[in-house]
Every structure is written in C-alpha cells, then in structure tokens.
Amino acid sequence: MDVQRQAFKEEAYELLAELETSLLELEETPDDMEQIGRVFRAMHTIKGSGAMFGFEDIADFTHNVETVFDQVRGGSIRVTRELVNLTLSARDHIKDLLDEGGGADEIKANGIIVSLRNLLVQDDADEEAEAEALPEIVHAEPAVPGPVVTCRIRFRPAPDIFASGTNPLLLLNELREMGECSVTAHTEDIPPLKDLDPEACYIFWDIILTTSHGTNAIKDVFIFVLDDCELTIDIVDDGERVVDGAHPDRLGEILVRRGDLSDKHLQKALESQDRLGEILIKEKTASRAAVVSALAEQEQVKKRIAQRKETAVSTSIRVPADKLDQLVDLVGELVTVQARLSEKAATETDADLVAIAEEVEMLTGGLRDNAMSIRMxxxxxxxxxxxxxxxxxxxxxxxxxxxxxxxxxxxxxxxxxxxxxxxxxxxxxxxxxxxxxxxxxxxxxxxxxxxxxxxxxxxxxxxxxxxxxxxxxxxxxxxxxxxxxxxxxxxxxxxxxxxxxxxxxxxxxxxxxxxxxxxxxxxxxxxxxxxxxxxxxxxxxxxxxxxxxxxxxxxxxLTLAIIDGLLVTIGGDYFVLPLASVDECVELPRNRDEKRNGRNILNVRGEIVPFIRLRKEYGIQVDRPELEHVVIMETNGKRVGFVVDHVIGGHQTVIKNLGSAFKKARDISGATILGDGTVALIIDVNKILDF
Amino acid sequence: MDLKTEKAGNTVTVKMGGPLTIEHAANLKTFMSNVSGEAEEILVDLDGVTDIDLSCIQLLCSANLSFDKTRKRLIRKSGQTKVITRALSEAGYTREMVCQDKPCKNCLWKGEER
The missing domain is CATH 3.30.565.10 (Histidine kinase-like ATPase, C-terminal domain)
Structure with missing residues (x-):
C-alpha cells in the first residue's frame, strides 16, 4: 500500500474516533450545533479524502450518511437516539471498510442507508414530498480543494420574484450546500396587512458564506434572477490574513462598510459605553437584522482566523509508532553508554574528558526526556x-x-x-x-x-x-x-x-x-x-x-522504558529505587540502631517512620557497615524507610526485563545495566510492602 | 388551505391546516384582516400546516405587525411543527432576529406562545 493511502487510513481512524465521541456527546446535547458541525465535517473529510486516495466504497457510503447529516445541520431533521444509533452503525461500517479493505458487509451498509432514509420519511409530516428530497445513493465526486474565502452576500430579490415562479429559499439552500453559511433575513420592509401585496416579496437577506467555490459559482446560483435582483458579493476574508495578531473587523467597521450605518452614527454610538449593537438597535440607526448579520460575519471570520492559527500552530508530521519504539531503544542504549563514559571519566584525571562526559550526560538527559515525551x-x-x-x-x-x-x-x-x-x-x-x-x-x-x-x-x-x-x-x-x-x-x-x-x-x-x-x-x-x-x-x-x-x-x-532511579548498594550488590517516590535519606549509625531492641522504627524530626531492612528482605549475608542509610519513600500516602548500605546517587535507569527464571522474584520489577556492565536490580517498593 | 376559528371570551383561536403557500396568500390576507376585528387576542394554531412558503411567512409577520399597531395580540400556539421550524430556518429567521426594532415588539415566531 502506498504511503498516501496508509496516511489516509491513519487519518480516517482518528476521524472515526472523533466522530464516535461527537455522536455520543450529541446524544446528550442534541441541539449542540458545534457537535453537529463536527460530525458533518468528520464525514465530509472521510468522504473527500477517501475519494481522493481511491477508497471509492468508503467515499460512496460516507457521502450518503453525510448528506443526511447535512439536513440535520440545516435544521430539517432533529437529532434523536435512533439517528445517533444509525450514524454510529455507519461509523462502524466505515471502520470495517477501512479494516477489511472492501470486504465489509454490503447488506449491512444498505440496511443503514435504508434505515436512514426511513428515518427521514418518518421525520417529515409530508412523506411524499420528503421522499423526493431524500438523498439518492449517489457516487461522491472527489473533493476539489480551492482557496477558502468568506463572502458577504446581500440578496434583495425583486418584489415580483414569486410571480416568476422562483422560490428564493431554494437559492439560499443552494448557497448552504457550498459551505458554512449563515443566513439572516431582513424583515423590516414588510408592511402592515392593509398595504401588503400577498404575492410580493418584501424580505431580503444577508448571507455570510465560507466556501472554496469562487464568486462566479455564487453568481451562478442567482443566474436566473440576476437581472431582477440586487446582488452584492464582497469577500470579507480571503483566507490569507496574517495569522499573528490578525483579528476580525469590529462590528461598527462591518456595518459602515456594508452601508448599514453611517460613520457619524457610529462615532456617536461609540461615545456611549454600552454594547454597540444594542445602542444601534435602540437608536434605530441600524436594524436588528443588520446587526445580527454583521455579528454572524464577525463570528465566521473569527472562526476562520482561529482555524488558520490552529493549523499554523499544530504543524506536525506523522511518524510510525515502531520508529518511535526504535528511537527509545536507541536512547536507552545511549544512556547506558553515557553512564559508562561518566564512570570512566570520574576515574581519570583528564579535565577535558570529564568536561566532555558532563556535556554528554547533559545532552543524553535532554534527549531521553525528549524521546520519552514524544511517546506520551x-x-x-x-x-x-x-x-x-x-x-x-x-x-x-x-x-x-x-x-x-x-x-x-x-x-x-x-x-x-x-x-x-x-x-x-x-x-x-x-x-x-x-x-x-x-x-x-x-x-x-x-x-x-x-x-x-x-x-x-x-x-x-x-x-x-x-x-x-x-x-x-x-x-x-x-x-x-x-x-x-x-x-x-x-x-x-x-x-x-x-x-x-x-x-x-x-x-x-x-x-x-x-x-x-x-x-x-x-x-x-x-x-x-x-x-x-x-x-x-x-x-x-x-x-x-x-x-x-x-x-x-x-x-x-508513566513509562516502561527509562526511569529516574536512586542507585544504592547492599553488601556489594547494586539496587535501584524509583527516585520519584524518594522523600529523603537519613543516616542510621549501628550504635544508635542497637538501642532500638529490634524495633524497626525511626524518629525523623519527631515523626515515627517504620523501616524495612532490604538486606534481610533479600537474604544478603554480608556484614552490615557501621553506618547504614535509610531511604525514606512515600508510597500509598505513607512514609516508609528502606535500609541500605550506601546511597550512590541518581541514576538514569534503562529498564530491562528479567527473564522467566526470575518470575518468582515478585519484589523486583526489572534490572538495569550500569556503566561498568554490572547489573542493578530495580526494587518494586509496593510489592515489598504487600508481603 | 384550511382555516377555522373558535372563539372563547376575548380570544379567537385560528386553526390553520394544509398548505400555506402563495396560491392561498390572498385568501389568507383577507382572512387575517377579518379575524382581527373579532377579538383582542388571536391565537394561531399552525399544527395542521403541511407546508408554508415565504409569502405566507411574511404575511403572518405583516398580520402580527398590524395587530401590534392596533394593540391587539397575535400569539402562536406553543410548540412548533417541523414544517414551520424548517421553513423559518431556511428563510433565515435566526433565533436572535426578533423584530424588536419594528413596531411589532412581540415576534410571532420567537416571542410569546401559548
């Protein structure tokens, strides 16, 4: 499989996970337009990319579901549990198609489409009329990407538009199919009943459309009414506004540019400290519809700028997981070699070697943290x-x-x-x-x-x-x-x-x-x-x-590969304790210890801390030194001490699994190799306390 | 189009049914003009409407405006059928777009309902 098809599959799996989450959220908040938009966009992307990379079966199937969700987005269909169930089934089917590469259950797919169609029929009062509007099972066209721009359209049809048999709402719906669309009706010209011509159109519209289709395509929507209407199309966001510091125009600027407000009125309103929109409506210097539409424009442009900013910030590349595993393995080996270098340098008098060893240690630490964070x-x-x-x-x-x-x-x-x-x-x-x-x-x-x-x-x-x-x-x-x-x-x-x-x-x-x-x-x-x-x-x-x-x-x-450990010795053997749980280390002189009469407790600044002798725990027969050390660790909210002979210091511990021969060593969680090749055992503190 | 009225006290309930489309707009105008004289309060029940187009949406807006001017009230029966919701949504009647800057302070679609 070529790289691009593989990349599509990876992206599609992520989108399907996102889709599932959104659908479940939507079930709880069925009116959440943002979630509805998310579901639609996930379907839309899967369809578009699927078609582009030769997954026609996925594109065709998804297109049908996407079409249904477009109607949900348009407010024609309500989100119900049944719809969520069907869409989740559709999501599962798309996943099957991805998993099986076309061998998925076709009967199931048709069943889902038919059920969605039935749902649409039930949803409408007029079944026959609705049936005509139902999505056909059609083949999706590959997506044609183009520059995405946000346009402001004012459409004022001629009063006699109804007489020509044109339904303006169909034109608006066509615009809706071209991208994210916000339509605001201006009703201020509707006269009282006595002056109303019932067959004349008094409403006009402001439409904010974010689309990859050009202005010519927008004009084409109005092609049959172009001579009898007032149509203006202005690009309010060309998709290239500088990301840093970019902000959408202010409400007043939008209204003045549209001609819905004069500069004079704007300045006057700004002198007041109230919200501009409210002032303008109150003073009747701009209609509510004009303000609502201007706010919709502002919001849509703001969203586009934020999306671009997000894209710019989240520039990332996909790396196969096994390459990351390989990287971490290599870093582990490097850490071991670096420990060896540091140890060697410590025994040499060559100042340059010591300096280099320190630098390598610092860089290795940085590389380790970085490699581990990539896997998080x-x-x-x-x-x-x-x-x-x-x-x-x-x-x-x-x-x-x-x-x-x-x-x-x-x-x-x-x-x-x-x-x-x-x-x-x-x-x-x-x-x-x-x-x-x-x-x-x-x-x-x-x-x-x-x-x-x-x-x-x-x-x-x-x-x-x-x-x-x-x-x-x-x-x-x-x-x-x-x-x-x-x-x-x-x-x-x-x-x-x-x-x-x-x-x-x-x-x-x-x-x-x-x-x-x-x-x-x-x-x-x-x-x-x-x-x-x-x-x-x-x-x-x-x-x-x-x-x-x-x-x-x-x-x-947090990780299974490398941990920060505290290296200690008992009777000449090396052990590692997880550093993150270490609170402090205190000395335990033999003469003071003998006064305890065998009680394994320690007084640390007035606090009684129980301790465990690891020498006894591991059956180490070598005599204990005159001065032992207690490593006090916090585990399960309690402080417990572990008595060791010597504390060597912090150690970057590359965890190696113990073989099956050590399966019964339950309080040892692994081993690590020190710079000189010695093996140090990693102590599982919790397990020791369990026994 | 099917139009029925029921009077109870100062309220006339207008039950509308069938398609409210341009071919019925003239009749609807006459009907609404007449009914305005019958009571102080007119309750519009649109549950039976199977289709509504822009001409009738704006006609009902116009009736609301007229009633408001004569200090009468046009109230919509609570709950909106999908037919009405869809038509309003397609026509760009947004939730925020209440005709408060017009003489009819109580938008028929977004204002009081009973």
Missing part, C-alpha cells in the same frame, strides 16, 4: 472509547448508566495506554454487569435511576493513578468469602481482613456471577486484569462498600 499520549482518547462501550452495553442490559471522566489530559506512555485498554474494558464491563443495578432496583434503594461510572486519571509522582468507580451495589465481602471457600481458594477458617477478602476476586478462576452473560462472569476476569496491570509494573487496589459502590485504582508507571 493523553489518556482521554482511551476514556472516550469507553463511552460507546457503556452506552451500548447498558442499553443491552436495560440499565441506565452514565460515564463521566476527569483528568483526560493526563499523559502516559503510548505502550502503557495500549496495554491498559483491555484491563479497563474488563473492569468497566464488570461495573456495568455486576456493579450498577437495574433502574427499578436502584429506585427501590432510593438511588437515582441512572448509575454512574467515573473514570479519573491523575499524576502521582512517577506514576499515574487511574480510578474506576461506580455507585452501584458494591461488593458483599461475605459473598466473596463464601464463594472463595466453595471454590477452595481459601480454607473455611481463614482469618482474613475485609480488604484481603475483597482482593480474592483477583484470584484465578474466581467469579461470583450466578449466570454467565456475554459481558462477564466467565471466571476469567479479574485475575487476568491484575496480571496485566502488574505486567505494566503497576498495581491494583479495590475498595468497595456494600450498597454504595466500588472503586478500583490502578497505579501505573
């Missing part, structure tokens, strides 16, 4: 995907569920986000299936009929916390205990805290569902979720209150 993605896109999941599944189960999100702009490494999707889907499915009750049950329990699932992301040091909470029925610890006993996961007399009991749902093969549904309850869920999260060097926490709901918190590292 906002988690919001993933959150948006779940809106559809919640919508469709809650509908299937007859439940009312709203998905809310916060912290969508939180960034995580691309790989983490990709591998996080499946566990999140499972957790959300569980919430929908087992957590949120049906509306009648909720109502009986005094809860609102609509349940809520909330997704929240936030930074916490070098980690990101992702919280999935629902206000459903919660988890009954007693039921979990019983099931676990029945399944032989725990002995009948096991002495477990409520937290430990709840965590049994992460045991392999555990399921409390009384019946297997399509969604969950197959007993292959939460243990897989836990393993997936742990494979990402993350952890999972569950809190639940019966009748109130459940919260699952995932703690994930």
């Amino acid at each position: 993605l906002q988690i919001g896109t993933t959150f948006s995907n779940f809106k559809r999941l919640v919508r469709d599944l809650s509908g299937e189960l007859g439940k009312k569920i709203e998905l809310t999100t916060t912290g969508g702009d939180t960034e995580l490494d691309k790989t983490v986000i990709e591998r996080l999707k499946d566990p999140l889907v499972h957790i959300i499915r569980n919430s929908i299936d087992h957590g949120i009750e049906s509306p009648d049950v909720r109502k009986a329990a005094g809860k609102p009929e609509t349940g809520t699932i909330h997704l929240k992301a936030q930074h916490s040091g070098a980690n990101v916390l992702i919280e999935i909470s629902d206000n459903g029925k919660g988890i009954d610890a007693e039921v979990i205990r019983q099931k676990a006993t029945e399944k032989g996961i725990i002995p009948i007399d096991a002495d477990l805290s409520e937290r430990e009991v709840l965590n049994l749902i992460f045991s392999p093969g555990f399921s409390t569902a009384s019946k297997v549904t399509d969604l969950s309850g197959r007993g292959v869920g939460m243990d897989v979720v836990k393993n997936s999260i742990e494979a990402l060097r993350g952890s999972i926490e569950l809190v639940s209150r019966k009748g109130e709901g459940t919260t699952i918190t995932l703690k994930l590292p």
Whole structure:
C-alpha cells in the first residue's frame, strides 16, 4: 500500500474516533450545533479524502450518511437516539471498510442507508414530498480543494420574484450546500396587512458564506434572477490574513462598510459605553437584522482566523509508532553508554574528558526526556472509547448508566495506554454487569435511576493513578468469602481482613456471577486484569462498600522504558529505587540502631517512620557497615524507610526485563545495566510492602 | 388551505391546516384582516400546516405587525411543527432576529406562545 493511502487510513481512524465521541456527546446535547458541525465535517473529510486516495466504497457510503447529516445541520431533521444509533452503525461500517479493505458487509451498509432514509420519511409530516428530497445513493465526486474565502452576500430579490415562479429559499439552500453559511433575513420592509401585496416579496437577506467555490459559482446560483435582483458579493476574508495578531473587523467597521450605518452614527454610538449593537438597535440607526448579520460575519471570520492559527500552530508530521519504539531503544542504549563514559571519566584525571562526559550526560538527559515525551499520549482518547462501550452495553442490559471522566489530559506512555485498554474494558464491563443495578432496583434503594461510572486519571509522582468507580451495589465481602471457600481458594477458617477478602476476586478462576452473560462472569476476569496491570509494573487496589459502590485504582508507571532511579548498594550488590517516590535519606549509625531492641522504627524530626531492612528482605549475608542509610519513600500516602548500605546517587535507569527464571522474584520489577556492565536490580517498593 | 376559528371570551383561536403557500396568500390576507376585528387576542394554531412558503411567512409577520399597531395580540400556539421550524430556518429567521426594532415588539415566531 502506498504511503498516501496508509496516511489516509491513519487519518480516517482518528476521524472515526472523533466522530464516535461527537455522536455520543450529541446524544446528550442534541441541539449542540458545534457537535453537529463536527460530525458533518468528520464525514465530509472521510468522504473527500477517501475519494481522493481511491477508497471509492468508503467515499460512496460516507457521502450518503453525510448528506443526511447535512439536513440535520440545516435544521430539517432533529437529532434523536435512533439517528445517533444509525450514524454510529455507519461509523462502524466505515471502520470495517477501512479494516477489511472492501470486504465489509454490503447488506449491512444498505440496511443503514435504508434505515436512514426511513428515518427521514418518518421525520417529515409530508412523506411524499420528503421522499423526493431524500438523498439518492449517489457516487461522491472527489473533493476539489480551492482557496477558502468568506463572502458577504446581500440578496434583495425583486418584489415580483414569486410571480416568476422562483422560490428564493431554494437559492439560499443552494448557497448552504457550498459551505458554512449563515443566513439572516431582513424583515423590516414588510408592511402592515392593509398595504401588503400577498404575492410580493418584501424580505431580503444577508448571507455570510465560507466556501472554496469562487464568486462566479455564487453568481451562478442567482443566474436566473440576476437581472431582477440586487446582488452584492464582497469577500470579507480571503483566507490569507496574517495569522499573528490578525483579528476580525469590529462590528461598527462591518456595518459602515456594508452601508448599514453611517460613520457619524457610529462615532456617536461609540461615545456611549454600552454594547454597540444594542445602542444601534435602540437608536434605530441600524436594524436588528443588520446587526445580527454583521455579528454572524464577525463570528465566521473569527472562526476562520482561529482555524488558520490552529493549523499554523499544530504543524506536525506523522511518524510510525515502531520508529518511535526504535528511537527509545536507541536512547536507552545511549544512556547506558553515557553512564559508562561518566564512570570512566570520574576515574581519570583528564579535565577535558570529564568536561566532555558532563556535556554528554547533559545532552543524553535532554534527549531521553525528549524521546520519552514524544511517546506520551493523553489518556482521554482511551476514556472516550469507553463511552460507546457503556452506552451500548447498558442499553443491552436495560440499565441506565452514565460515564463521566476527569483528568483526560493526563499523559502516559503510548505502550502503557495500549496495554491498559483491555484491563479497563474488563473492569468497566464488570461495573456495568455486576456493579450498577437495574433502574427499578436502584429506585427501590432510593438511588437515582441512572448509575454512574467515573473514570479519573491523575499524576502521582512517577506514576499515574487511574480510578474506576461506580455507585452501584458494591461488593458483599461475605459473598466473596463464601464463594472463595466453595471454590477452595481459601480454607473455611481463614482469618482474613475485609480488604484481603475483597482482593480474592483477583484470584484465578474466581467469579461470583450466578449466570454467565456475554459481558462477564466467565471466571476469567479479574485475575487476568491484575496480571496485566502488574505486567505494566503497576498495581491494583479495590475498595468497595456494600450498597454504595466500588472503586478500583490502578497505579501505573508513566513509562516502561527509562526511569529516574536512586542507585544504592547492599553488601556489594547494586539496587535501584524509583527516585520519584524518594522523600529523603537519613543516616542510621549501628550504635544508635542497637538501642532500638529490634524495633524497626525511626524518629525523623519527631515523626515515627517504620523501616524495612532490604538486606534481610533479600537474604544478603554480608556484614552490615557501621553506618547504614535509610531511604525514606512515600508510597500509598505513607512514609516508609528502606535500609541500605550506601546511597550512590541518581541514576538514569534503562529498564530491562528479567527473564522467566526470575518470575518468582515478585519484589523486583526489572534490572538495569550500569556503566561498568554490572547489573542493578530495580526494587518494586509496593510489592515489598504487600508481603 | 384550511382555516377555522373558535372563539372563547376575548380570544379567537385560528386553526390553520394544509398548505400555506402563495396560491392561498390572498385568501389568507383577507382572512387575517377579518379575524382581527373579532377579538383582542388571536391565537394561531399552525399544527395542521403541511407546508408554508415565504409569502405566507411574511404575511403572518405583516398580520402580527398590524395587530401590534392596533394593540391587539397575535400569539402562536406553543410548540412548533417541523414544517414551520424548517421553513423559518431556511428563510433565515435566526433565533436572535426578533423584530424588536419594528413596531411589532412581540415576534410571532420567537416571542410569546401559548
């Protein structure tokens, strides 16, 4: 496949994701013209680019859906749940076409088009008349790009225009098809009933049109009435206005240039401190329609300038993901070599070598941060995907569920986000299936009929916390205990805290569902979720209150490739602690330690801090030195110390996976290679505290 | 075009049905002129209208203007059918474009409805 076709596919997938989000938003706010415009534009771009790059099937299908949405945009059709359902199906079909390269279900496609047509028919009081106006299944023409300009058109038809059989509204509709169009009727010439000629036209229009068609094409619309009407076309934005500092004309300037207001009246109105439009209407120096139309012009031009600014700012290039992975791998190797260079330089007396090593260290750090930031993605896109999941599944189960999100702009490494999707889907499915009750049950329990699932992301040091909470029925610890006993996961007399009991749902093969549904309850869920999260060097926490709901918190590292670590030694072995969680380091002299009578607590400026001896934890037999060090770290909101022999200092840690031989070393999350080739183990602080 | 009136107290309800298009505009003008003498308040029910064109939109605007001048009220029955909404939208009757700068302060389309 050539590069351009591939680029189209990538862009189309992004547009489809955007389309899905917009449709779901639109379902909640059906009158939101901005969302309607977004849906239309996404369809329009997919159609245009599809035709241009040879995806005729996509272009043809999308054209038909786009045509329907154009009518929505024009206010002819209302946004209903059915319309959203059909458009979502259309979106899925376009995705199938992209995935399968033309092998998608044609019967399904026709079904969608027919249903959309039926919807149009239902929507109109006069079915026959509407049927004529229905979009034909037509083949889309490839898009013809041209300079996009914004024009101001004043169209004042001759009073006898009706007599010639011309309907001015059809001319206005033709203009609407040419681009973004704002039409304002001037009704000020309509006389009282006694003076009214019922067959004369008294209304005239100001139209603001942003289009890639030239002024000749606009004139062509009026070709049959050109001699009997007053038509002026002025370009108010030629699409080339300087981006920096560009601003649309002010309301007064627009009105004066149009001839709707004199300079004298403008100056007089400006002397007052009130809003200009209101003053002009109040003083009758400009009609309300003129002001409304001028404001529409201002708004449309403002929008165009903002779009151009955005385009200028967001100039970007597409890079295949595997190239980024390769870059990060190379940076990782470079960091290791740089550590070696720094170490070598430290043992040499050559001042030049030391200076070069320092410079390389600084540049490598910059390169590392830069390479990592390129791979960072906002988690919001993933959150948006779940809106559809919640919508469709809650509908299937007859439940009312709203998905809310916060912290969508939180960034995580691309790989983490990709591998996080499946566990999140499972957790959300569980919430929908087992957590949120049906509306009648909720109502009986005094809860609102609509349940809520909330997704929240936030930074916490070098980690990101992702919280999935629902206000459903919660988890009954007693039921979990019983099931676990029945399944032989725990002995009948096991002495477990409520937290430990709840965590049994992460045991392999555990399921409390009384019946297997399509969604969950197959007993292959939460243990897989836990393993997936742990494979990402993350952890999972569950809190639940019966009748109130459940919260699952995932703690994930920002990145899986390189971290800032604190290098320490114990008995000559090297270890790395994640630097982001390190609060401080304090000394632990042996003579003071012996006075503690074996109690592992430390008084740090009046604060009691418990500590763990890593030497004991890892079974290191070498004698401890006279002066040890305690690295105090914050984890899960608590300060805990880790006793080590020596603190070497900060270390850029390129994470290497341990082989399967070390699978059981649960409190070690990986390894890194030091400058001299020594291997340092990366300590998983959370796991140590779990045991 | 189908026009019916019902009087209750000071209010005459005008029920309009069928197409309100240019071929009926002259009749509509006569009808509206006559009905203005029947009550202080005229309630227009457009639910039965199957089509409306520009000539009749501006005719109803004109009637509203005339009624306003004679201190009578022309009120539209609440809720707008798609036929009316679409016609107004196509004609460029924007939400903001109330005829407040005209003698008819209460726009028939955007103002009070009952």
